[in-house]
Amino acid sequence: MNHFDEMTCMLYLDGQLEAEHARELAAHAGTCAACRELLKALEGEGVWLRESLLEEDGAVPARLMEPPTRARAPWGWIAAFGFGTAGAYTLWSGIVEPWRQQLSQAGFGEGNLLTLMVFHGAFWKGWESMTSLMEFLALTTLGIVVAALLRRHWRRWATVAVVMGMLAGALLLPQPAAAVERHKGNPDYILPAGETVKTDLIVYESNSVNIEGDVEGDVIVFARKITVSGHVGGDVIGWVQEMVIRGQVDGNIRAGAETISIEGTVGKNVMSWANSLETDPRARIGGGVISGANSVEIVCPVGRDVTTFANAIFINGPVGGSVQSYGDTLRIGAKADIQGHTSFRGENKPDVAPGAKLASEVEFEFRKHRPGYESPHFYWWQAIWLGVTFLYGLVLALVMPVFYADVVRAGRGASVGIGLLVFPAVPILAIIACVTIVGLAIGVTALLLWMLTIYTAQIFVGTLIGEFILGKADGFGHTVARLALGLVLLRIARNVPYVGGWIVFAVIVWGMGAVAVALYKNVKRQPALA
């Protein structure tokens, strides 16, 4: 009789042979040493395999210690995507595009706003030259955000490697040779007449800065006061209390200041955010002016457009382009000579002196400070806005019911305090993140989400107010009813004179706090990192 093959032996050991066949094999093995040995070896192999596989090796990962939570709809991502898209659209169509157009009218035409402010502008250069701390903060923020976003994939080394590589790459990118002269902490910095700085000049932590000599690059200043009586080949950029330009600046003035006084020559544009912007009749601005200020006085020649957002605006000199003003009052003096179109949107009729030369009559749009309760239009628009907000809330409740409920639940707790913290912190962190190119996208996204949350806050707070009156919601219909009631009450409250603004603010803070708490809890609920 033939020996039994390995397969048959294995099947025999596993109890898979038919009874007769198995008896045959057993009988054969009783007399055949070779088959007996094979059976023994195979049986040993089976035991050995079992023991090897059952052997405990290594600890169970920490993240598997507790049961996983039920799979949830990725509403966090859906929300972020939806918010981001809507926010981007709103921001672009409502703010960036109009601004871009205005900037381009005012002679800041090249590139878009972002390029202007971040890449082209000396703002960027300035930051880059003094950023060790800021860059560190930005990258840390970026790192935290990236880690949070990738926490599901964190264990995958390939992803980690790519992200780390990108971060390292961003850090190691050849920095432009920073041709910069820096002065820190010198209380009274003076660049004496006759001396020349051939690069950019940065002065910070100073009391007063006097530029009497020549700077071939930009001047960037963080100080109490800066006076330029010499010559600056580039831009003058400053965050100061007082800025006085007596000399010549070939580039732009970009400043945030208490007062800005221009008595000399500015080759390009003036972009400022100040309490007051004053010019001297002897001054000259080659480009345009964009200014947000309490009062603006432009009495010198301006080469291009003037765009102002100010309480009181006074123009009394030649303007090569158009004038667009938003504010309380606009006065146009007798020496004004405006080549382009003049428009004013404000509370008082513009006051145009008889001798003023205007290419066209001032286009005036009356803007009321307080809502016009007497007009049917007012109620019509209130109803429209109410409808839009309600619809938005309805969509939120339908698309993201879990998130919606989470936020409302969070809103019942002490979310106002969190809101007070998050409301100012997000834009600050976002701006810090924007300092680096890699952080820019995250910073801008965060900012967009923040802006959208400002609007969305009323939905959640409205629901909470509705709940306060009608009791807790149970189901979709209940929620919608509470939302509707709450929104109506909020709409009425925000139009109450004097306190309306504060109510709006409180709603934003409350709602933003609730969103932050809900997001935080959701992140915490995810399985921890291994």
Place this chain on the structure above:
Amino acid sequence: MNAAELTEALAGARGGSPDAWGEIYRHYAAAIFRFCRRAMPSREDAEDATTEIFMKVREKLGQYDSSRPFGAWLYRVAANHCWDMLRRRRVRQDLETGDLETLPLEHPDPDQLEQLLTQRTGQQVRGALGRLPARARMALVLRYYSDMSYDEIAESLGVRRAFVGVLLLRARHQLRDALTGGAGIASVSRGKP
């Protein structure tokens, strides 16, 4: 956890009690993780699979027939899940056919085989297991870790029952090869006794 405790926990978990579910989870998580660790190609895959298996089990708890052992059912769910994951990656199945002809017909030298068993540690066996094609690995794990019957293996891997033996024997050969660096176990000529 004894049988009575398990029955009670299962009843609680079916009734929606998170505590009862937590007990069951903690009792079986380590074993299922080790199962996945042996069945899946990487530790990360095993972790993901473990999480997903328990989520699936919780959802399907209503379908569990309490007259049968819970552990066996759990391993069936685990096996199906892992095999699904591996299949979705199209791992080398196309190279594996059901033909008996592909099996080596020579018999291993029992002495050499026993020598191999004494020389290789459990860790080396598990290392070698990780280098086997997915189906061979899965077959060995189902048989020798989960103690599944041939019928259960056939059902889990979607093969004919008659093919399970072929699969297992071929997997054992591949494992021997992997453990001997490709040299395999010498065969012996086996004439008539």
